Amino acid sequence: MNRILIVEDEESIANLIRMNLVKAGFQCELASDGEEAADRIGERNYDLILLDIMLPKLNGYEVLEYAKEVDIPVIFLTAMGDTQQKVKGLKLGAEDYIAKPFEIAELLARVETVLRRYKKTERKLRLLDIEIDTDSRTVLQNGRQVDLTIKEYELLLLFVRNKNRALYRETIYENVWGGEYNGVGRTVDLHVQRLKKKLGLEEHIAAIYKVGYRLQV
Amino acid sequence: MKLSWKLFFVTTPIFILFLTVFGSWMLEDNFRGNLDGEIQRCLVENQLFQNSYELTRNSLTQEQQEQISTERLVGSFYKKKGREGGSIRIYGQDGTILYEENELRLENSLLNRLSEEQNVGYELLRYGGQTYIVVMGRSSFGDYIETTRNITDIFEERIAMYSRYQGGVLGMSLLMGSMILLILFLVMRDIQKLSRATRQFARGRYDVQVDIRSTDEIGMLAADFNWMAGVMRQQMEKLQNEAKRQEEFTAAFAHELKTPLTSIIGYADTLRQMELSPEETSTCADYIFRQGKRLQALSYKLLDMTMADQKEITLKEIYVPDFLGEVARVAEKSLEEKKLRLWVQAQEGVIYGDRDLLSSLFLNLIDNARKVSQPEREIFLTGQVVPGGYTIAVEDQGGGLPPQEVSRITEAFYMVDKSRSRKEGGAGLGLALCQKIVDLHQGSWRFDNYPGVGLRVIVRLGIPEGVPRERRRKAVYGQSGIGRDRS
Numbered sequence: 001m002n003r004i005l006i007v008e009d010e011e012s013i014a015n016l017i018r019m020n021l022v023k024a025g026f027q028c029e030l031a032s033d034g035e036e037a038a039d040r041i042g043e044r045n046y047d048l049i050l051l052d053i054m055l056p057k058l059n060g061y062e063v064l065e066y067a068k069e070v071d072i073p074v075i076f077l078t079a080m081g082d083t084q085q086k087v088k089g090l091k092l093g094a095e096d097y098i099a100k101p102f103e104i105a106e107l108l109a110r111v112e113t114v115l116r117r118y119k120k121t122e123r124k125l126r127l128l129d130i131e132i133d134t135d136s137r138t139v140l141q142n143g144r145q146v147d148l149t150i151k152e153y154e155l156l157l158l159f160v161r162n163k164n165r166a167l168y169r170e171t172i173y174e175n176v177w178g179g180e181y182n183g184v185g186r187t188v189d190l191h192v193q194r195l196k197k198k199l200g201l202e203e204h205i206a207a208i209y210k211v212g213y214r215l216q217v
Numbered sequence: 218m219k220l221s222w223k224l225f226f227v228t229t230p231i232f233i234l235f236l237t238v239f240g241s242w243m244l245e246d247n248f249r250g251n252l253d254g255e256i257q258r259c260l261v262e263n264q265l266f267q268n269s270y271e272l273t274r275n276s277l278t279q280e281q282q283e284q285i286s287t288e289r290l291v292g293s294f295y296k297k298k299g300r301e302g303g304s305i306r307i308y309g310q311d312g313t314i315l316y317e318e319n320e321l322r323l324e325n326s327l328l329n330r331l332s333e334e335q336n337v338g339y340e341l342l343r344y345g346g347q348t349y350i351v352v353m354g355r356s357s358f359g360d361y362i363e364t365t366r367n368i369t370d371i372f373e374e375r376i377a378m379y380s381r382y383q384g385g386v387l388g389m390s391l392l393m394g395s396m397i398l399l400i401l402f403l404v405m406r407d408i409q410k411l412s413r414a415t416r417q418f419a420r421g422r423y424d425v426q427v428d429i430r431s432t433d434e435i436g437m438l439a440a441d442f443n444w445m446a447g448v449m450r451q452q453m454e455k456l457q458n459e460a461k462r463q464e465e466f467t468a469a470f471a472h473e474l475k476t477p478l479t480s481i482i483g484y485a486d487t488l489r490q491m492e493l494s495p496e497e498t499s500t501c502a503d504y505i506f507r508q509g510k511r512l513q514a515l516s517y518k519l520l521d522m523t524m525a526d527q528k529e530i531t532l533k534e535i536y537v538p539d540f541l542g543e544v545a546r547v548a549e550k551s552l553e554e555k556k557l558r559l560w561v562q563a564q565e566g567v568i569y570g571d572r573d574l575l576s577s578l579f580l581n582l583i584d585n586a587r588k589v590s591q592p593e594r595e596i597f598l599t600g601q602v603v604p605g606g607y608t609i610a611v612e613d614q615g616g617g618l619p620p621q622e623v624s625r626i627t628e629a630f631y632m633v634d635k636s637r638s639r640k641e642g643g644a645g646l647g648l649a650l651c652q653k654i655v656d657l658h659q660g661s662w663r664f665d666n667y668p669g670v671g672l673r674v675i676v677r678l679g680i681p682e683g684v685p686r687e688r689r690r691k692a693v694y695g696q697s698g699i700g701r702d703r704s
Contacts, residue, residue: 010476010479010480012484013476015500015504016479016480016484016487017483019497019500019501020483020487079471079476079479100476101478101479101481101483102482102483103483103486104486104487105486162490165490165491166489166490167490168489211489
């Protein structure tokens with residue numbers, strides 16, 4: 001289980017992130033200012049740090065230095081739309097940034113991506129009788145390989161990572177295809193239908209009226 | 218053509234012309250005087266000679282007169298001189314020469330011109346490069362006495378004077394011309410300095426100063442330029458600071474806006490995507506509600522600030538004890554929850570201002586006091602007459618501020634204790650708004666900070682221009698009244 005340190009002085013946002021990350025299967029700890037964060041980084045090992053920039057005592061950039069010393073990847077949480085700050089964060093060695101306000105799916109996707117980049121996620125994801133190897137990008141069902149298109153594979157990954165979470169068509173579209181969802185195309189539905197058929201997930205992927213789909217296990 | 222050359226070419230000829238005309242007139246006048254003097258002298262000389270001649274001749278008997286030649290007669294009283302000086306000649310009635318000093322004989326028409334009425338006359342003649350004056354007088358014996366005198370000297374003197382004077386004029390002109398050029402050069406150098414400075418200023422070097430120390434008009438112009446540049450620079454800095462403040466405000470505002478938005482969007486997103494337990498659902502809803510409230514508070518405060526910015530305030534006389542009573546009544550409600558007590562004491566007196574804005578100012582200050590106070594503490598609202606105005610203070614027992622924070626508390630979105638301030642529903646704009654209101658009333662304020670004890674905010678409001686003297690007195694020396702204590 002991955003351990004994530006959330007450094008955020010705003011209690012409501014810290015709790016929001018923790019609530020969602022815990023539900024997604026991560027272990028979370030909170031630090032509400034820069035000093036506390038630096039202390040915790042020194043004391044324990046984390047797989048990832050979600051770091052706010054404007055913090056009391058020590059700011060995000062300073063905390064980043066501590067994280068780099070022990071080689072923990074950092075994702076900045078920034079309220080500024082300011083490109084310069086994003087660039088500064090990335091230049092200083094942050095893995096990624098998430099601009100506030102953000103959607104939960106985006107948060108989870110970025111967290112997963114960074115963890116995968118650092119090979120800290122499980123290489124093999126399991127769901128019922130399906131096994132997904134994220135390195136070789138192969139899907140096995142009962143030991144037999146299932147051929148999926150790239151989009152179908154991405155779609156499956158999104159469902160598995162967001163188990164028991166209602167995924168809106170727009171969220172699915174934005175995460176798998178990228179870009180703005182115009183709200184009319186049937187692309188998402190067609191791909192979900194095909195995925196269900198190929199993997200026999202008819203009973204587990206439920207359509208939610210007017211919303212999208214949910215993978216229930 | 219440069220201005221200095223223009224001035225040079227205009228002034229120098231005028232100067233020369235003036236000197237020439239005036240000098241010529243002077244010289245000519247002097248010459249006339251000399252000539253007239255010489256003529257007078259010659260006339261007198263002729264007269265004297267005639268007198269001597271007549272006297273000598275009269276002293277002789279008729280006989281003697283015939284025997285003695287005119288030559289001897291003249292010789293008895295006159296000693297011959299050199300030819301250069303001139304000569305004396307005596308003509309008889311018929312025009313024959315009776316006596317001749319020397320052979321200098323100049324043709325003249327005087328003999329014909331003399332008559333019964335006019336028995337003396339003179340004529341100027343040039344002969345052999347010399348100038349002579351010939352005077353002829355008729356003696357009582359009927360003969361004519363002609364005296365000739367060489368007056369070339371005065372003419373030569375005139376020419377010498379002229380040439381000397383021309384030399385003088387030339388020298389003077391050269392001197393004056395170069396003086397003018399020098400002065401103009403100096404002046405122009407200063408003007409060029411100014412012009413250079415102006416160009417630099419135009420190119421954006423706003424710290425440029427002209428180094429001209431003279432006290433003349435150019436110096437004054439330079440001083441004015443420096444002054445203008447200084448004022449412009451200040452203005453520029455003010456604008457830059459203003460822009461910087463605006464930028465900081467916008468950045469801080471964006472941050473303040475995005476924080477509650479992040480919570481609202483995030484929790485709403487969580488609610489719509491997940492099946493949550495009832496406790497979790499209510500936690501999410503609670504966050505959304507509270508952060509929404511925060512946004513609301515923020516928007517209200519911003520609205521207040523915008524209003525304060527745009528408001529043309531009319532200063533109205535406000536009777537302070539009543540006013541503070543009203544403020545206290547409004548504030549009381551919010552104080553109930555913490556069981557805080559508000560004490561109001563106001564001396565009799567008036568302030569001048571906008572009632573709504575001033576209410577907002579003191580309500581904000583009381584609200585700040587409320588936020589920092591522990592339950593069951595006290596807040597004091599006191600009004601006091603001071604020379605030239607009135608002060609109203611809000612004092613709390615909330616423990617004061619860390620000393621280094623005092624200077625920053627009026628910055629928009631600055632919060633000493635972020636988490637507590639948020640919990641109390643603060644947007645970090647209260648004191649920034651108060652500052653605006655104080656500024657609008659041209660008042661001043663002060664923070665007396667007692668770390669560990671409390672904070673006293675003292676707002677001083679002056680008496681604006683145009684309030685009648687009597688009223689001013691009343692306002693300034695208002696009787697110390699009975700306090701209106703409230704609890």
